[in-house]
Amino acid sequence: MSIAAPRIILIAPQLGENIGMVARAMLNCGLTDLHLVAPRDGWPSHEAERASSGALEKGVRVSIHNSTEDAIADLHYVLATTARPRDMVKEIYTPEAAIQAIHAKNSVEHNKCGILFGGERAGLDNDNIALCHGIITVPLNPEFTSLNLAQAVLLLSYEWLKIQDSTTAKQFHTGDTDIAPRESITGLVSRLEGELDAHHFFRSEGLRPSVLRNITNLFSRMNITAQEVNTFHGIISALTGKKPPLERKD
Amino acid sequence: MSIAAPRIILIAPQLGENIGMVARAMLNCGLTDLHLVAPRDGWPSHEAERASSGALEKGVRVSIHNSTEDAIADLHYVLATTARPRDMVKEIYTPEAAIQAIHAKNSVEHNKCGILFGGERAGLDNDNIALCHGIITVPLNPEFTSLNLAQAVLLLSYEWLKIQDSTTAKQFHTGDTDIAPRESITGLVSRLEGELDAHHFFRSEGLRPSVLRNITNLFSRMNITAQEVNTFHGIISALTGKKPPLERKD
Numbered sequence: 001m002s003i004a005a006p007r008i009i010l011i012a013p014q015l016g017e018n019i020g021m022v023a024r025a026m027l028n029c030g031l032t033d034l035h036l037v038a039p040r041d042g043w044p045s046h047e048a049e050r051a052s053s054g055a056l057e058k059g060v061r062v063s064i065h066n067s068t069e070d071a072i073a074d075l076h077y078v079l080a081t082t083a084r085p086r087d088m089v090k091e092i093y094t095p096e097a098a099i100q101a102i103h104a105k106n107s108v109e110h111n112k113c114g115i116l117f118g119g120e121r122a123g124l125d126n127d128n129i130a131l132c133h134g135i136i137t138v139p140l141n142p143e144f145t146s147l148n149l150a151q152a153v154l155l156l157s158y159e160w161l162k163i164q165d166s167t168t169a170k171q172f173h174t175g176d177t178d179i180a181p182r183e184s185i186t187g188l189v190s191r192l193e194g195e196l197d198a199h200h201f202f203r204s205e206g207l208r209p210s211v212l213r214n215i216t217n218l219f220s221r222m223n224i225t226a227q228e229v230n231t232f233h234g235i236i237s238a239l240t241g242k243k244p245p246l247e248r249k250d
Numbered sequence: 251m252s253i254a255a256p257r258i259i260l261i262a263p264q265l266g267e268n269i270g271m272v273a274r275a276m277l278n279c280g281l282t283d284l285h286l287v288a289p290r291d292g293w294p295s296h297e298a299e300r301a302s303s304g305a306l307e308k309g310v311r312v313s314i315h316n317s318t319e320d321a322i323a324d325l326h327y328v329l330a331t332t333a334r335p336r337d338m339v340k341e342i343y344t345p346e347a348a349i350q351a352i353h354a355k356n357s358v359e360h361n362k363c364g365i366l367f368g369g370e371r372a373g374l375d376n377d378n379i380a381l382c383h384g385i386i387t388v389p390l391n392p393e394f395t396s397l398n399l400a401q402a403v404l405l406l407s408y409e410w411l412k413i414q415d416s417t418t419a420k421q422f423h424t425g426d427t428d429i430a431p432r433e434s435i436t437g438l439v440s441r442l443e444g445e446l447d448a449h450h451f452f453r454s455e456g457l458r459p460s461v462l463r464n465i466t467n468l469f470s471r472m473n474i475t476a477q478e479v480n481t482f483h484g485i486i487s488a489l490t491g492k493k494p495p496l497e498r499k500d
Contacts, residue, residue: 058393090422098422139417169347170341
């Protein structure tokens with residue numbers, strides 16, 4: 001059973017374009033439940049549809065309300081995003097901690113959760129904040145905290161995406177080819193050594209072992225593929241005018 | 251000594267407005283080094299300045315280049331953002347893992363790092379990707395992967411913000427007041443019990459302990475402040491017409 005993503009609630013949003021960008025950011029991260037309280041320019045909005053890049057057609061459902069109370073009536077846990085800690089007694093979360101709390105409420109306690117965002121100009125007023133269980137504050141650069149509405153929604157949606165996601169943090173993508181087995185690299189370095197010998201590359205026999213070790217090390221750590229080993233053989237053949245010493249299987 | 255944030259490099263960006271939004275997202279997260287390769291509509295851009303909400307005046311420095319090679323010439327480690335894993339042998343990182351790698355390269359190995367972003371329409375081509383050490387792919391909703399340029403920059407900038415930030419994940423903000431000491435809560439519940447008794451609230455003496463325990467528990471877990479204890483005393487006084495039994499110190 002999949003876990004329901006939190007509802008996004010925009011209080012008195014002004015520009016349709018921003019609402020569209022909010023929808024786009026939401027669907028990017030798999031959120032689909034958007035509620036608007038008293039959008040200034042009305043609804044539906046042509047600007048919102050255009051700016052959503054299809055998100056309003058492809059998945060994000062929009063509900064309109066006259067009051068915040070109405071928009072959150074069926075929710076069990078609501079957090080308010082606001083940049084300034086107000087003179088109000090409240091739990092303050094980072095976006096990551098907020099989404100962890102929502103995820104737990106949602107998946108373990110089966111609560112319906114939502115996140116409140118204020119309009120572009122004024123943000124959320126204290127009456128709206130008082131309706132919420134806690135506050136989310138993004139720890140932005142204190143010298144430049146003016147965060148666009150859709151960007152704020154994106155950051156919370158992205159934390160939701162991350163908590164749901166199981167992508168390997170770092171993976172090596174080899175496409176149609178494979179990493180070369182060790183013997184191919186050994187064969188390549190050995191052929192290179194022979195050609196370098198023939199071309200008087202090693203000026204001092206004393207230094208040969210360490211120079212050769214450096215070359216071996218470079219080829220060892222470059223994660224070279226079978227195809228790229230072939231490319232290197234081709235380069236050596238081109239530069240020396242000689243075919244590879246042995247027919248290669250790959 | 252502070253750790254230099256990664257350079258953001260936009261390859262052939264189209265709309266000045268998007269460049270401005272990129273600058274705004276960067277400065278929100280403390281990044282200031284923006285390089286543009288062949289911006290379609292030229293530079294400087296009035297649209298960019300307007301959309302940056304002051305970020306281009308207040309901190310983000312912009313450099314213009316004719317080629318990607320030029321824009322990354324002095325960097326030691328460069329990652330490319332792209333939604334599609336190409337048929338190219340490459341390390342693929344999530345945004346978080348990419349920023350961890352950059353942070354390590356930057357702080358431990360003293361390397362200068364950068365992140366490449368393609369233009370709005372086509373993204374990065376394979377020639378640009380080939381110049382990079384690895385790829386960053388945001389694990390977006392597979393049914394809706396169209397991420398706006400400024401949003402993509404924001405997500406990477408935000409991960410940088412997070413790795414630098416030491417904000418407590420969850421903190422209780424009490425403003426000008428303080429959490430009530432235990433004795434205030436005990437006093438409040440005790441007064442409430444007395445008034446409930448006088449008003450025949452406890453219909454069964456057998457249930458009294460558990461009802462009282464529930465009330466005590468509610469007041470215990472609500473993180474009530476000294477001021478709010480006073481407010482509750484005021485509520486009881488108003489409803490009963492009686493002053494609190496003892497003068498309170500707070």
